[in-house]
Amino acid sequence: MSRTVLICDDAxxxxxxxxxxxxxxxxxxxxxxxxxxxAVEQYKALRPDLVTMDIVMPEMGGIDAVREITQHDPAARIxxxxxxxxxxxxxxxIQAGAKDFVVKPFQPSRVLEAVNRVLAA
Amino acid sequence: MDTSRYAALFFTESREHLAAMxxxxxxIEQDRQVAHVDTLFRGMHTIKGMAAAMAFEAVEQVAHAxxxxxxxxxxGEVPLTDQEIAALFDGVDRLRATVDAAANGQxxxxxxxxxxxxxxxxxxxxxxxxxxxxxxxxxxxxxVLVLARVRSLLTVRSTQPPEATWAxxxxxxxxxxxxxGDAEERVIVESVRGAGDVARVEVVDARDREAAPTQVARTxxxxxxxxxxxxxxxxxxxxxxxxLVRALEAVxxxxxxxxxxxxxxxxxxxSALHTEVLEARMLPVREVFDRFPRLVRDTARELGKEVMxxxxxxxxxxxxxLLDAIGEPLLHLLRNALDHGMELPxxxxxxxxxxxGQLVLRAARDRASVVIQVQDDGRxxxxxxxxxxxxxxxxxPDSMTTLSDEALxxxxxxxxxxxxxxxxxxxxxxxxxDVVNTRVRALGGHLELETLAGAGTVFTLRLxxxxxxxxxxxxxxxxxxxAIPAAQVVEVVDAEQRDLSPSRDAxxxxxxxxxxxxxxxxxxxVLFDEEIxxxxxxxxxxxxxxxxxxxxxxxxxxxxxxxxxxxVVKGLDPVRGGSHWFSGATILGDGTPALIVDVHRxx
Numbered sequence: 001m002s003r004t005v006l007i008c009d010d011a012x013x014x015x016x017x018x019x020x021x022x023x024x025x026x027x028x029x030x031x032x033x034x035x036x037x038x039a040v041e042q043y044k045a046l047r048p049d050l051v052t053m054d055i056v057m058p059e060m061g062g063i064d065a066v067r068e069i070t071q072h073d074p075a076a077r078i079x080x081x082x083x084x085x086x087x088x089x090x091x092x093x094i095q096a097g098a099k100d101f102v103v104k105p106f107q108p109s110r111v112l113e114a115v116n117r118v119l120a121a
Numbered sequence: 122m123d124t125s126r127y128a129a130l131f132f133t134e135s136r137e138h139l140a141a142m143x144x145x146x147x148x149i150e151q152d153r154q155v156a157h158v159d160t161l162f163r164g165m166h167t168i169k170g171m172a173a174a175m176a177f178e179a180v181e182q183v184a185h186a187x188x189x190x191x192x193x194x195x196x197g198e199v200p201l202t203d204q205e206i207a208a209l210f211d212g213v214d215r216l217r218a219t220v221d222a223a224a225n226g227q228x229x230x231x232x233x234x235x236x237x238x239x240x241x242x243x244x245x246x247x248x249x250x251x252x253x254x255x256x257x258x259x260x261x262x263x264x265v266l267v268l269a270r271v272r273s274l275l276t277v278r279s280t281q282p283p284e285a286t287w288a289x290x291x292x293x294x295x296x297x298x299x300x301x302g303d304a305e306e307r308v309i310v311e312s313v314r315g316a317g318d319v320a321r322v323e324v325v326d327a328r329d330r331e332a333a334p335t336q337v338a339r340t341x342x343x344x345x346x347x348x349x350x351x352x353x354x355x356x357x358x359x360x361x362x363x364x365l366v367r368a369l370e371a372v373x374x375x376x377x378x379x380x381x382x383x384x385x386x387x388x389x390x391x392s393a394l395h396t397e398v399l400e401a402r403m404l405p406v407r408e409v410f411d412r413f414p415r416l417v418r419d420t421a422r423e424l425g426k427e428v429m430x431x432x433x434x435x436x437x438x439x440x441x442x443l444l445d446a447i448g449e450p451l452l453h454l455l456r457n458a459l460d461h462g463m464e465l466p467x468x469x470x471x472x473x474x475x476x477x478g479q480l481v482l483r484a485a486r487d488r489a490s491v492v493i494q495v496q497d498d499g500r501x502x503x504x505x506x507x508x509x510x511x512x513x514x515x516x517x518p519d520s521m522t523t524l525s526d527e528a529l530x531x532x533x534x535x536x537x538x539x540x541x542x543x544x545x546x547x548x549x550x551x552x553x554x555d556v557v558n559t560r561v562r563a564l565g566g567h568l569e570l571e572t573l574a575g576a577g578t579v580f581t582l583r584l585x586x587x588x589x590x591x592x593x594x595x596x597x598x599x600x601x602x603x604a605i606p607a608a609q610v611v612e613v614v615d616a617e618q619r620d621l622s623p624s625r626d627a628x629x630x631x632x633x634x635x636x637x638x639x640x641x642x643x644x645x646x647v648l649f650d651e652e653i654x655x656x657x658x659x660x661x662x663x664x665x666x667x668x669x670x671x672x673x674x675x676x677x678x679x680x681x682x683x684x685x686x687x688x689v690v691k692g693l694d695p696v697r698g699g700s701h702w703f704s705g706a707t708i709l710g711d712g713t714p715a716l717i718v719d720v721h722r723x724x
Binding site for chain 1: 258259261262265266269287288315316317
């Protein structure tokens with residue numbers, strides 16, 4: 001059975017790009033969220049193997065979403081998708097429970113490396 | 122990872138905080154304001170944080186204990202009693218001691234110290250050194266991920282650089298984690314690499330990475346000989362530069378443009394170099410003054426007196442070596458003032474003074490000197506008692522009925538003078554005045570004294586601003602050359618036109634009027650015991666060099682003006698006879714020696 005992933009980003013463009021990379025690697029995209037609130041709701045409903053999370057989103061940002069999801073499920077595997085120059089925020093996200101990160105623009109190989117690390121941990 | 126770079130910063134900052142804490146302590150003693158306790162608290166808190174980052178356990182623990190004591194005081198839960206204040210003084214002293222110990226390599230907690238939570242003596246402490254790949258995105262975050270993995274295997278003691286700095290721009294992806302625990306190296310390496318983007322990871326024994334007993338150089342003191350050598354060289358360069366320039370001017374024929382240009386450039390660079398060296402050597406007197414307020418307070422307490430030291434002119438700058446050298450003389454003068462000058466609080470009250478005595482340490486600039494004063498509002502020096510004693514010792518003629526301030530100082534500074542007869546309430550060993558005077562003279566300076574019975578005393582140290590190179594006016598007296606410090610030369614006028622006045626000055630010298638100033642005329646040929654040359658001279662006559670020191674002027678009669686140039690000042694051995702009129706000597710460009718006139722003595 002292929003592994004499931006929940007993609008959280010407020011831009012369709014980003015969700016599509018990440019989605020393409022992951023589905024080509026054999027993942028099943030079971031959900032997409034545009035806001036932090038949706039991210040938490042969908043996680044609880046779908047229990048995906050992996051979550052990709054953007055930092056800046058309306059209605060609850062990515063870091064808060066990470067915190068809530070991790071509180072709900074400490075074993076949650078969340079990968080932060082960040083732009084360059086957001087170091088302090090990404091550190092915060094890690095401290096909130098995210099397991100790893102990738103930076104935009106995405107390089108498929110790097111994304112997959114990160115995903116594998118997250119799943120292996 | 123090399124920690125010594127941060128060590129220097131740690132010690133400089135810690136010492137600054139400790140100095141600020143001392144100031145706060147003194148303020149607390151004065152007005153018991155809780156706001157000062159806040160300052161104290163912030164200082165110890167900062168030192169604690171820095172110590173933790175440097176893995177200086179002893180400092181961290183002492184700071185922590187001090188913080189714990191300070192916190193309830195800061196919040197007003199515990200009143201600021203004398204006992205608490207004394208405990209704070211002790212605590213800051215202990216903190217300072219641990220910082221000093223850390224500077225000597227003793228950073229670990231001594232096993233006998235009872236501390237709140239002392240970590241076990243580490244036998245398996247290791248350092249994991251990590252370097253992330255060069256193009257790693259967000260290296261700070263990657264480092265955090267590495268740290269998280271390490272934490273799951275071992276106990277993390279500290280990180281270099283501190284974790285808080287990893288998110289900064291300047292973090293370069295190289296860091297080290299000091300750990301304790303038994304995890305196998307292989308497991309550690311695998312886990313660290315598993316974090317991704319790790320280029321290099323190495324696990325070493327902590328002992329191999331410990332900074333060697335850090336002789337952390339204090340930022341103020343510099344090896345004296347090295348500094349002197351630097352200044353000597355700079356000085357010689359300046360003299361040689363002048364010789365080069367003069368030699369070039371003397372060359373016959375059309376000037377070589379290239380040579381001229383190169384010479385000008387060299388001359389300019391040498392001047393700039395010399396200025397840099399001079400300025401590098403200047404430091405504000407604050408560096409020396411800072412240590413005294415606390416000292417005065419402690420000493421006054423020991424003596425049962427109440428004395429506060431205030432300082433003025435802390436930003437006035439002095440040559441470094443001078444600064445180093447005046448510390449001790451100032452200490453002597455301060456102790457003297459505390460021992461002998463200051464009365465006991467009750468005695469002060471009885472004569473209508475405030476119980477608390479005022480001691481002032483003051484620095485100011487004069488034309489060519491830095492003036493430092495130690496002033497007290499104590500009982501003043503008993504002129505009569507000193508005079509009687511001095512006459513008894515044969516130092517002054519019996520016929521002298523009063524001692525002027527100058528004569529008083531000369532007596533006090535006389536090595537043989539002692540006030541200790543049998544038992545005297547003044548118990549004047551006059552300890553140190555002769556020492557202070559000798560030191561100050563050796564530095565090319567002067568000591569002055571003013572005292573008023575019942576009101577107080579002022580000792581004034583007058584020191585040259587810079588050493589080594591001075592602009593001087595070279596003059597000929599008889600067949601010898603002499604140098605007069607240009608800074609003290611007001612002007613030079615033709616002696617033919619001297620306007621002799623009928624009166625004589627206090628020392629029975631002839632006087633002249635120059636530009637409406639009446640001043641003594643000093644014939645240097647007579648003063649320096651030189652051959653008196655016939656009045657007519659190829660140079661066209663004699664000159665009067667008008668000089669000034671400490672507000673007093675004199676007109677020096679010289680046989681000829683030679684030049685105005687820079688000279689390298691070399692000290693004179695004070696033992697040599699006849700050096701009374703001279704503050705130093707110099708070797709001129711052509712090898713001729715010239716004595717430097719001590720203007721202060723002459724006026």
